Amino acid sequence: MARIVMKFGGTSVADLDRIRAVAARVKRAHDAGDEVAVVVSAMAGTTNQLVGWCQALSPLHDAREYDVVVATGEQVTTGLLAIALQELGVEARSWQGWQIPIRTDNAHGKARIAAIEGAELIRRMQAGQVAVISGFQGIAPTGRITTLGRGGSDTSAVALAAALGAERCDIYTDVDGIYTTDPRIVPKARKLAKISYEEMLELASVGAKVLQTRSVELAMNEHVRVRVLSSFGDGPDSPTAGTLVVDEDEIVEKETVSGIAYSRDEAKITLRRVPDRPGIAATVFGALADKAINVDMIVQNTAADGTTDMTFTVGKADLARAQAALGTLAPQIGFAELLTDPDVAKISVVGVGMRSHVGVANTMFRALADKAINIEVISTSEIKVSVLIAAEYTELAVRALHTAYGLDAG
Amino acid sequence: MARIVMKFGGTSVADLDRIRAVAARVKRAHDAGDEVAVVVSAMAGTTNQLVGWCQALSPLHDAREYDVVVATGEQVTTGLLAIALQELGVEARSWQGWQIPIRTDNAHGKARIAAIEGAELIRRMQAGQVAVISGFQGIAPTGRITTLGRGGSDTSAVALAAALGAERCDIYTDVDGIYTTDPRIVPKARKLAKISYEEMLELASVGAKVLQTRSVELAMNEHVRVRVLSSFGDGPDSPTAGTLVVDEDEIVEKETVSGIAYSRDEAKITLRRVPDRPGIAATVFGALADKAINVDMIVQNTAADGTTDMTFTVGKADLARAQAALGTLAPQIGFAELLTDPDVAKISVVGVGMRSHVGVANTMFRALADKAINIEVISTSEIKVSVLIAAEYTELAVRALHTAYGLDAG
Numbered sequence: 110m111a112r113i114v115m116k117f118g119g120t121s122v123a124d125l126d127r128i129r130a131v132a133a134r135v136k137r138a139h140d141a142g143d144e145v146a147v148v149v150s151a152m153a154g155t156t157n158q159l160v161g162w163c164q165a166l167s168p169l170h171d172a173r174e175y176d177v178v179v180a181t182g183e184q185v186t187t188g189l190l191a192i193a194l195q196e197l198g199v200e201a202r203s204w205q206g207w208q209i210p211i212r213t214d215n216a217h218g219k220a221r222i223a224a225i226e227g228a229e230l231i232r233r234m235q236a237g238q239v240a241v242i243s244g245f246q247g248i249a250p251t252g253r254i255t256t257l258g259r260g261g262s263d264t265s266a267v268a269l270a271a272a273l274g275a276e277r278c279d280i281y282t283d284v285d286g287i288y289t290t291d292p293r294i295v296p297k298a299r300k301l302a303k304i305s306y307e308e309m310l311e312l313a314s315v316g317a318k319v320l321q322t323r324s325v326e327l328a329m330n331e332h333v334r335v336r337v338l339s340s341f342g343d344g345p346d347s348p349t350a351g352t353l354v355v356d357e358d359e360i361v362e363k364e365t366v367s368g369i370a371y372s373r374d375e376a377k378i379t380l381r382r383v384p385d386r387p388g389i390a391a392t393v394f395g396a397l398a399d400k401a402i403n404v405d406m407i408v409q410n411t412a413a414d415g416t417t418d419m420t421f422t423v424g425k426a427d428l429a430r431a432q433a434a435l436g437t438l439a440p441q442i443g444f445a446e447l448l449t450d451p452d453v454a455k456i457s458v459v460g461v462g463m464r465s466h467v468g469v470a471n472t473m474f475r476a477l478a479d480k481a482i483n484i485e486v487i488s489t490s491e492i493k494v495s496v497l498i499a500a501e502y503t504e505l506a507v508r509a510l511h512t513a514y515g516l517d518a519g
Numbered sequence: 520m521a522r523i524v525m526k527f528g529g530t531s532v533a534d535l536d537r538i539r540a541v542a543a544r545v546k547r548a549h550d551a552g553d554e555v556a557v558v559v560s561a562m563a564g565t566t567n568q569l570v571g572w573c574q575a576l577s578p579l580h581d582a583r584e585y586d587v588v589v590a591t592g593e594q595v596t597t598g599l600l601a602i603a604l605q606e607l608g609v610e611a612r613s614w615q616g617w618q619i620p621i622r623t624d625n626a627h628g629k630a631r632i633a634a635i636e637g638a639e640l641i642r643r644m645q646a647g648q649v650a651v652i653s654g655f656q657g658i659a660p661t662g663r664i665t666t667l668g669r670g671g672s673d674t675s676a677v678a679l680a681a682a683l684g685a686e687r688c689d690i691y692t693d694v695d696g697i698y699t700t701d702p703r704i705v706p707k708a709r710k711l712a713k714i715s716y717e718e719m720l721e722l723a724s725v726g727a728k729v730l731q732t733r734s735v736e737l738a739m740n741e742h743v744r745v746r747v748l749s750s751f752g753d754g755p756d757s758p759t760a761g762t763l764v765v766d767e768d769e770i771v772e773k774e775t776v777s778g779i780a781y782s783r784d785e786a787k788i789t790l791r792r793v794p795d796r797p798g799i800a801a802t803v804f805g806a807l808a809d810k811a812i813n814v815d816m817i818v819q820n821t822a823a824d825g826t827t828d829m830t831f832t833v834g835k836a837d838l839a840r841a842q843a844a845l846g847t848l849a850p851q852i853g854f855a856e857l858l859t860d861p862d863v864a865k866i867s868v869v870g871v872g873m874r875s876h877v878g879v880a881n882t883m884f885r886a887l888a889d890k891a892i893n894i895e896v897i898s899t900s901e902i903k904v905s906v907l908i909a910a911e912y913t914e915l916a917v918r919a920l921h922t923a924y925g926l927d928a929g
């Protein structure tokens with residue numbers, strides 16, 4: 110008997126049969142005595158169609174009207190799921206963002222949740238009614254419908270779990286939990302029973318995209334325990350199913366390294382022989398920021414001749430724009446050469462245990478050296494070590510590191 | 520320069536091209552200086568799909584959740600049309616029933632409008648903003664979404680025209696006005712420039728289904744001038760396009776008969792040799808009312824032997840149920856025989872001029888007699904004479920009456 114939020118994404122509610130299956134799953138929790146709020150996405154494909162219509166009518170469409178159109182996807186799912194639950198004898202009703210209300214700011218298309226009034230939902234859940242809530246949407250101070258942006262339903266679910274004081278927020282998705290690395294590359298990858306918010310954030314932002322980053326940040330700030338589990342696999346009703354994303358304090362036996370992530374979405378840029386004088390970095394990265402180009406890893410070494418080589422990575426999709434922006438600046442900066450390489454991969458080892466263990470980075474460097482993999486760039490944070498290598502070594506590197514940190518399954 | 524409501528049905532907004540065409544039409548009115556509110560239906564086909572989903576999940580689904588699901592159809596259209604208008608440089612915003620609000624009762628799936636708060640809409644329309652409003656929906660006292668039932672968008676448009684004090688409510692549909700009769704049967708049928716509310720009601724309820732009956736009743740009560748015109752034809756911007764539905768007082772030259780309507784949706788039931796004693800009619804029609812079966816024409820003649828023959832019509836779809844209900848009552852009523860005939864047609868001549876002209880019914884009877892058409896049942900109202908005939912004579916009768924009343928075009 111607990112108060113829980115269950116969130117089902119678009120593929121979990123893609124058609125009427127799947128909606129019935131979700132209803133059956135919710136009924137089991139309800140029958141077990143849980144107070145249940147369900148957060149749903151639009152049926153798979155719906156949102157893309159609605160977005161496509163808006164774009165076809167006007168490439169620069171009004172974000173407020175876009176929100177009116179796309180918010181209908183979740184609304185349909187809430188009504189249908191409420192009907193499916195009632196058909197199973199479960200008392201249920203649908204809630205739209207404006208009805209609860211889920212208050213957001215005015216940033217249409219990418220709004221942030223400001224407050225959720227949960228008292229009425231709690232009263233009804235305590236009386237046995239299942240709340241079926243539209244994810245991804247809210248209401249602005251202007252009274253207009255807002256959406257939270259792609260992946261926003263995860264954020265809705267976590268925010269509701271916080272507002273309702275839920276014991277847990279179960280995110281049903283198409284994977285059965287968080288793995289030590291991508292099982293497609295490393296068959297011996299292990300599902301983690303628990304992972305900390307910070308590790309999850311590092312893994313998510315470097316390629317293991319299971320939970321929307323904002324939802325993890327929110328869970329961390331609000332101390333919401335999030336469980337990631339499969340909509341389709343067996344045994345999701347077991348309390349050990351999936352992966353629990355929790356406060357670091359809840360993880361008793363901290364692994365030095367929890368997982369290995371990789372990303373092939375970045376490209377490397379090197380400016381050769383940049384004059385080593387104050388303000389150069391600000392000029393370079395200011396120019397990129399002006400174009401809304403995100404820079405990730407940055408390395409700079411000073412040479413003896415008063416010049417420096419600057420290397421950094423940008424999203425592969427931004428490479429051409431970054432080159433153009435820097436080309437324009439060439440006279441002002443005065444670098445000798447601009448080199449680019451899109452064929453790189455970023456490999457990261459992540460683990461809260463790093464805080465209390467020495468030699469974690471060195472294990473990484475040695476493991477890569479053993480496979481003759483050259484490290485082009487290194488960057489570190491408190492719980493992560495990332496390296497940039499040639500993309501062709503990605504799988505080899507991930508497997509070597511997975512073994513080196515003792516993550517391989519029995 | 521006038522304040523007008525323009526209403527576009529599902530076929531008028533069936534796809535993006537048609538939505539663009541509607542936007543262009545609205546822009547012309549807006550550019551001419553009119554203050555414009557637009558009421559839209561769901562894109563053709565959408566509502567049927569949404570209704571089908573609800574029914575597939577539960578044949579006896581919760582009407583409140585049904586409303587949540589189907590109301591999304593109109594919401595999508597409002598957002599898309601607002602975007603299309605903005606793309607043409609017209610300031611526009613979408614409004615859902617709960618935002619205005621359009622207050623209704625709690626009768627989900629067939630709610631009635633109770634009140635509309637129009638002040639904010641008027642303020643914005645005066646400032647040049649086009650209001651794009653979801654038809655067919657409102658908000659219940661409980662704060663839940665309601666829908667008005669099929670055809671409800673016409674009612675929304677008329678109610679908004681009343682609340683906004685609009686000079687006219689233009690209903691764009693797939694016909695270019697109200698005709699003296701069905702042009703498929705009588706090629707010489709003429710489009711009427713004007714018709715009174717009461718005539719429209721009689722024509723609508725007997726088969727000329729252009730405007731939803733409730734919307735005409737509301738227009739009559741609120742004195743809203745309604746113009747019916749085509750979304751697709753030429754010249755709808757002309758003030759003489761379509762047919763104007765108005766107060767009888769506005770029609771200077773009243774035709775004796777404005778139109779000929781027909782319906783093949785009814786079936787005839789005759790109870791032979793019913794004992795002629797008080798309370799029999801109440802027993803018979805009470806039994807049918809209990810089963811929610813509507814009875815239309817009723818005729819009763821007393822015979823010399825203390826029995827009577829009762830004839831009446833019910834909807835063809837209700838015939839089997841009516842027979843069953845009356846069969847159960849046979850011992851109690853004691854009629855000799857129950858005869859049914861589904862192969863009948865009701866032909867009606869309608870006109871406010873009847874009030875001041877004699878001999879209208881007689882012209883009808885003579886015209887039918889001339890074609891050797893037998894009249895089975897006659898019923899009259901202040902502005903209508905209806906007869907029941909064998910269905911096979913429908914076209915012949917309609918053409919004969921159209922000529923007899925001088926309605927044939929030039």
